[in-house]
Amino acid sequence: MSMTETTAECWISVARKSEVEPGAILGLKVGDRDIAVYNVDGIIYASNNVCTHAHAYLSDGWLEGDVLECPLHGGRFEAKTGRGMGAPIICDLKLYAVRVEGDDIQINLS
Numbered sequence: 076m077s078m079t080e081t082t083a084e085c086w087i088s089v090a091r092k093s094e095v096e097p098g099a100i101l102g103l104k105v106g107d108r109d110i111a112v113y114n115v116d117g118i119i120y121a122s123n124n125v126c127t128h129a130h131a132y133l134s135d136g137w138l139e140g141d142v143l144e145c146p147l148h149g150g151r152f153e154a155k156t157g158r159g160m161g162a163p164i165i166c167d168l169k170l171y172a173v174r175v176e177g178d179d180i181q182i183n184l185s
């Protein structure tokens with residue numbers, strides 16, 4: 076099943092795709108959640124923005140190819156899956172389903 080297939084009708088518009096160029100990470104507040112939206116080679120992904128190791132925003136870090144790197148201790152995650160790539164990261168990053176309608180990036184928080 077692709078990440079865009081879901082039966083829940085809980086899509087929330089969070090940003091415009093034109094705001095998130097390839098290689099860019101946008102930090103957003105959606106309700107009380109901190110969300111990172113980023114662009115890997117033209118495909119938009121969304122994850123929790125707070126690192127799973129300690130409190131740092133991944134949107135202050137770097138997206139190198141398909142690797143997200145935390146600015147605080149250099150922890151790395153696979154951007155497309157959220158999988159932690161080794162010390163100091165021991166917990167994977169939660170990703171959210173994303174769909175793009177025209178220029179509108181929508182995420183499903185359910």
Ligand code: FES
Binds near residue numbers: 131146149151164
């Ligand atoms: Fe992200 Fe430590 S807070 S690696």
